[in-house]
Amino acid sequence: MPAMRMGGQKxxxxxxxxxxxxxxxxxLFQKAQDGTYKEILDDWRWIFTYSKRYKxxxxxxxxxxxxxxxxxxxxxxxxxxxxxxxxxxxVDKLWLLIGITVGSAVFSLVFSSVISRLSAKLSISINNDIxxxxxxxxxxxxxxxxxxxxxxxxxxxxxxDVNTVASNAISWxxxxxxxxxxxxxxxxxxxxxxxxxxxxxxxTAPVMLLMSxxxxxxxxxxxxxxxxxxxxxxxxxxxxxxxxxxxxxxGITKQYGRKLRDWQKRFRETSLxxxxxxxxxHVFMSVLGLIVQYSAFGYxxxxxxxxxxxxxxxxxxxxxxxxxxxxxxNVVGIVPTFLTSSVSAHRIRELIDLPRELHIPESRExxxxxxxxxxxxxxxxxxxxxxxxxxxxxxxFKASPGEIVALVGPSGEGKTTMLRLMLGLIHPxxxxxxxxxxxxxxxxxxxxxxxxxSYVPQGNTILSGTVAENLRMAKEDATDExxxxxxxxxxxxxxISKMPDSFNSKIGERGxxxxxxxxxxxxxxxxxxxxxxxxxxxxxxxxxxxTTERQVLRNIIRQRPNKTCxxxxxxxxxxxxxxxxxxxxxxxxxELSQEDAGxxxxxx
Numbered sequence: 001m002p003a004m005r006m007g008g009q010k011x012x013x014x015x016x017x018x019x020x021x022x023x024x025x026x027x028l029f030q031k032a033q034d035g036t037y038k039e040i041l042d043d044w045r046w047i048f049t050y051s052k053r054y055k056x057x058x059x060x061x062x063x064x065x066x067x068x069x070x071x072x073x074x075x076x077x078x079x080x081x082x083x084x085x086x087x088x089x090x091v092d093k094l095w096l097l098i099g100i101t102v103g104s105a106v107f108s109l110v111f112s113s114v115i116s117r118l119s120a121k122l123s124i125s126i127n128n129d130i131x132x133x134x135x136x137x138x139x140x141x142x143x144x145x146x147x148x149x150x151x152x153x154x155x156x157x158x159x160x161d162v163n164t165v166a167s168n169a170i171s172w173x174x175x176x177x178x179x180x181x182x183x184x185x186x187x188x189x190x191x192x193x194x195x196x197x198x199x200x201x202x203x204t205a206p207v208m209l210l211m212s213x214x215x216x217x218x219x220x221x222x223x224x225x226x227x228x229x230x231x232x233x234x235x236x237x238x239x240x241x242x243x244x245x246x247x248x249x250x251g252i253t254k255q256y257g258r259k260l261r262d263w264q265k266r267f268r269e270t271s272l273x274x275x276x277x278x279x280x281x282h283v284f285m286s287v288l289g290l291i292v293q294y295s296a297f298g299y300x301x302x303x304x305x306x307x308x309x310x311x312x313x314x315x316x317x318x319x320x321x322x323x324x325x326x327x328x329x330n331v332v333g334i335v336p337t338f339l340t341s342s343v344s345a346h347r348i349r350e351l352i353d354l355p356r357e358l359h360i361p362e363s364r365e366x367x368x369x370x371x372x373x374x375x376x377x378x379x380x381x382x383x384x385x386x387x388x389x390x391x392x393x394x395x396x397f398k399a400s401p402g403e404i405v406a407l408v409g410p411s412g413e414g415k416t417t418m419l420r421l422m423l424g425l426i427h428p429x430x431x432x433x434x435x436x437x438x439x440x441x442x443x444x445x446x447x448x449x450x451x452x453x454s455y456v457p458q459g460n461t462i463l464s465g466t467v468a469e470n471l472r473m474a475k476e477d478a479t480d481e482x483x484x485x486x487x488x489x490x491x492x493x494x495x496i497s498k499m500p501d502s503f504n505s506k507i508g509e510r511g512x513x514x515x516x517x518x519x520x521x522x523x524x525x526x527x528x529x530x531x532x533x534x535x536x537x538x539x540x541x542x543x544x545x546x547t548t549e550r551q552v553l554r555n556i557i558r559q560r561p562n563k564t565c566x567x568x569x570x571x572x573x574x575x576x577x578x579x580x581x582x583x584x585x586x587x588x589x590x591e592l593s594q595e596d597a598g599x600x601x602x603x604x
Contacts, residue, residue, distance in 0.1 A: 043341075050126050161348050381431035390587045
C-alpha cells in the first residue's frame with residue numbers, strides 16, 4: 001500500500017523527490033555507459049502517448065509561459081529606467097514607464113496563475129486517464145503473474161508512480177522550453193549591459209556541476225536509508241492494525257507499543273542524519289552563492305563609482321544575477337525530473353506488460369444454454385505454482401448439473417487450486433479444464449466463461465457499506481425483492497430483517513458486528529443473487545450449524561434445479577448430501593465411493 005507515516009515523524013525532505021539536477025547529469029552519463037538510454041526513451045514514448053491527447057493545451061501552456069517570462073523581464077527593464085529617471089530627475093516619461101512596470105507585473109501574475117490552473121487541470125485529467133487505463137489492464141492481468149507482486153507494491157505503482165508520470169507528462173517539454181528561454185533571455189539582457197557581469201552571474205554553475213559525483217553518492221545513500229526504514233516501519237504499522245484483534249486477544253499491546261517506539265527511534269536517527277547532510281550541503285551552496293552575490297555587488301559598486309552604470313542598471317544587474325542562477329538551476333533541474341518520470345513509467349509498464357488473462361469470446365454464446373446447466377470437467381490435469389513443486393498431477397474431476405460435489409482433503413493439498421482452475425484464474429500445465437453444455441458443446445475455462453460461476457471464497461469477504469451494496473456487487477441492477485429473496489435462500493433474512501434499516505443498514509469493514517456464521521450467510525446470499533448455473537463454495541458453510549448448513553444447500557439447489565454446486569469442506573454433514581466426493585491428497589484427485597467418503601469425513 002502507499003507509504004504512510006503514522007508515528008508523528010517524517011523525513012526532513014522527501015527521498016522520492018527528484019534529486020539535485022546537477023547530480024542527475026551524472027546519472028545520465030551512467031545511462032549512456034550501460035546502454036539504458038533506449039529504455040528511458042521507450043518509457044518517455046509511452047508517457048507521450050498520454051501527452052498527445054492534450055497537445056493543444058500544452059502548446060497554449062508553453063506560449064503562456066514564454067509570454068509571462070517576457071513580461072517579467074520587461075517589467076525588470078522598465079524598473080531600471082524608472083530608477084534612472086527618478087535619480088536623474090527626469091520626469092517626462094516617468095508615468096509611461098511606471099505604467100509599463102505595473103502592467104507587466106500584473107500580466108505576469110495573471111499568466112502565472114492561469115498556467116498554474118491549467119497545469120493542475122491537465123495533470124488531474126492525465127492522472128485519471130492513466131489510472132483508469134492501468135486499472136483496466138491490471139484487472140485483466142493473468143492471476144499467477146500479478147501475484148508475483150505484493151499488494152503494497154501494486155498500490156504504490158498505481159498511485160505514487162502514476163501521479164509522478166501525470167504531473168510531468170504535460171509539464172516536461174513546456175518546462176524545458178520556458179526554462180531555456182528564461183535562461184537565455186536573462187543572460188542576453190545582462191550581456192547587453194555588461195559582459196563581465198553576465199559571466200560573474202554565471203559563476204556558480206561550474207562548481208555545482210563539479211560537486212555532482214559527491215552529492216549524488218551521499219544523497220542517494222541517505223535517501224535509501226530513510227526509504228528503507230520508512231518502508232519497514234509502514235509494514236509494521238499495517239500488519240499491526242490488520243491483526244489488531246489477535247494482538248489484543250494475546251494481551252501484548254504494550255509489547256507492540258515498545259516495538260513502534262523502537263522503529264520511531266531508528267527512523268528519527270536515520271532522518272536526522274539525512275537532515276544534517278542536507279544542512280551541510282545547503283550551507284556550502286549558500287556560502288558559494290553569497291561569495292558570488294557579494295562579488296557581483298562589489299563589481300556593481302565599482303561600476304557605479306566609476307559612473308559606467310546608473311543606479312537603475314545596478315539594480316537590474318543584481319536582480320537578474322539572482323534570476324540567472326535560478327534559471328540555470330531550473331534548466332539543469334529538468335534532468336532529475338526526466339529520470340524520475342522515466343523510472344515511474346518503467347514501473348507502471350512492468351505491470352501493464354504482464355501477460356493477459358485467457359479470453360475466449362465465444363464463451364458468451366453459452367448464455368442461451370444456461371437453463372440446461374453445465375458440466376464441469378477436468379481431465380489429466382497437472383499444475384504447479386512453482387517449478388518442480390506439483391500441486392496436482394494427472395487429476396480428473398466431474399460435476400454435473402443438479403449435483404452437489406465435494407472436494408475434501410487436508411489443508412494446503414490443492415482444493416482451492418482446483419477452484420481457481422475452474423474459474424480460469426490459472427490454467428493447467430497439462431490436461432484440460434472445461435465446461436460442457438447440455439448440447440455437448442465444450443469451452444475451455446477462461447476469463448469470459450467466469451460469468452457462469454458464483455463463488456464464495458474462504459474467509460470474511462464482507463465490505464464496508466450496506467448489506468444491499470455488498471449483494472449488488474454480484475448483480476448491480478438487483479431489485480429489493482431479489483435481494484430479500486437471496487437473503488432468504490441463504491438463511492440470512494431472519495437476522496437482516498431485524499436490523500434498523502433491514503438490508504439498507506450500514507455495516508463495518510469485514511462485516512464488523514456480524515458473527516462468522518452471519519457473515520458467511522451474507523456472502524452466500526451474494527452468490528445466490530448472481531444466480532449463475534455453477535456455484536463454488538470454498539469452506540463457505542464452515543461457521544454454520546448443521547441444520548442451517550443443510551437448509552442453505554437445499555435452498556440453493558431448489559433455486560435452480562440444474563445448478564452445479566461444488567464445495568470444499570471437512571464437514572461430514574455436507575458429504576452426506578453430495579452425489580460425488582473427491583479427495584485431494586498427495587497431488588492427486590481421487591473419486592471416493594459414498595461409503596469411503598463417510599468414513600473419511602469422520603477422520604477430519
